[in-house]
Amino acid sequence: MKVTVVGAGAVGASCAEYIAMKNFCSEVVLVDIKEGFAEGKAMDLMQTASLNGFDTKITGTTGDYSKTAGSHVAVITSGIPRKPGMTREELIGINAGIVKEVTQNLVKNSPEVIIIVVSNPMDTMAYLVHKTSGLPKHKIIGMGGALDSARFKYRLAEALESPISDVDGMVIAAHSDTGMLPLLSKATRNGVPVTEFLDEEQQKYVIEETKVGGATLTKLLGTSAWYAPGAAVSVMVQAIACDQKKMIPCSLMLEGEYGQNDICLGVPAIIGANGVEKIVNVTLTADEQLKFAEAANAVREVNGDLKF
Ligand SMILES: NC(=O)c1ccc[n+]([C@@H]2O[C@H](COP(=O)([O-])OP(=O)(O)OC[C@H]3O[C@@H](n4cnc5c(N)ncnc54)[C@H](O)[C@@H]3O)[C@@H](O)[C@H]2O)c1
Numbered sequence: 649m650k651v652t653v654v655g656a657g658a659v660g661a662s663c664a665e666y667i668a669m670k671n672f673c674s675e676v677v678l679v680d681i682k683e684g685f686a687e688g689k690a691m692d693l694m695q696t697a698s699l700n701g702f703d704t705k706i707t708g709t710t711g712d713y714s715k716t717a718g719s720h721v722a723v724i725t726s727g728i729p730r731k732p733g734m735t736r737e738e739l740i741g742i743n744a745g746i747v748k749e750v751t752q753n754l755v756k757n758s759p760e761v762i763i764i765v766v767s768n769p770m771d772t773m774a775y776l777v778h779k780t781s782g783l784p785k786h787k788i789i790g791m792g793g794a795l796d797s798a799r800f801k802y803r804l805a806e807a808l809e810s811p812i813s814d815v816d817g818m819v820i821a822a823h824s825d826t827g828m829l830p831l832l833s834k835a836t837r838n839g840v841p842v843t844e845f846l847d848e849e850q851q852k853y854v855i856e857e858t859k860v861g862g863a864t865l866t867k868l869l870g871t872s873a874w875y876a877p878g879a880a881v882s883v884m885v886q887a888i889a890c891d892q893k894k895m896i897p898c899s900l901m902l903e904g905e906y907g908q909n910d911i912c913l914g915v916p917a918i919i920g921a922n923g924v925e926k927i928v929n930v931t932l933t934a935d936e937q938l939k940f941a942e943a944a945n946a947v948r949e950v951n952g953d954l955k956f
């Protein structure tokens with residue numbers, strides 16, 4: 649299994665590192681536009697191989713996409729991250745052009761590739777890849793829900809004063825500060841609804857902190873997060889590489905599912921060797937349905953700024 653990661657910055661390098669450490673891929677190719685940067689990151693990571701015990705071969709290239717030929721999966725992390733006080737949506741002006749160009753280069757060299765979109769604003773960038781790549785829809789997957797769900801579980805465990813391994817939960821809808829929908833109604837501690845343990849104030853705190861998870865880290869770090877994003881991507885790549893048929897919330901092109909059309913939004917899906925094997929329809933409460941529709945309206949407005 650050959651994986652390309654475009655963008656050897658914070659998220660791209662973290663993603664390559666987690667993929668290598670889990671030792672399920674034969675090859676990871678890092679691509680960046682900055683001269684020598686991807687080569688340097690690849691060499692540094694390869695010098696951890698004997699220390700960390702992996703056999704994945706990591707190489708880097710400055711923009712030579714012939715080196716990515718025959719990739720099974722490609723991850724797009726190229727583009728700028730937000731700074732404190734910014735929204736993800738403000739990145740569209742620069743990142744749309746980058747994502748479009750990168751997509752064309754990837755598909756030209758790997759026509760069968762499955763693309764995982766990470767660059768922000770992610771739901772809109774995933775939509776852009778659908779509109780410009782010519783790939784079938786099951787081969788384009790936006791990464792947001794896997795990360796947001798991990799942050800939801802972190803906040804749930806904090807409120808429950810429990811180990812994270814006791815907790816399960818999922819975030820769907822948009823990967824944005826306002827459009828995320830943590831499904832509290834379905835979150836559990838060892839199968840017991842968390843609503844049995846948390847009062848209303850605690851529930852509200854968990855939901856709000858989850859939604860602004862990325863903004864909180866951006867304020868602390870001065871740029872956006874990379875460890876959990878990289879780990880979330882590695883889980884998705886492994887689900888494809890190992891045909892795990894794992895249920896992961898991902899930003900996918902909807903054609904009637906959840907009452908939406910012609911939009912990429914976070915929904916639970918089965919991820920396996922073919923990319924998206926199936927979108928899973930879960931029953932939402934009336935309030936969740938309303939919030940999902942509101943998130944869709946907001947993403948649709950951002951999509952309106954795209955030029956194809
Ligand atoms: N979807 C998510 O959950 C999620 C999580 C974290 C970050 N992000 C997004 O991922 C993106 C990357 O974040 P980061 O922290 O790694 O940023 P970064 O600045 O550390 O890295 C981005 C890299 O992309 C490279 N790049 C720019 N244009 C390129 C091009 N045309 N071809 C190849 N490489 C190019 C840059 O040189 C840089 O090394 C941002 O848009 C950020 O908002 C999304």
Ligand SMILES: O=C(O)C[C@H](O)C(=O)O
Binds near residue numbers: 736795865
């Ligand atoms: O918050 C950001 O801008 C980066 C990313 O989308 C995240 O959620 O960490």
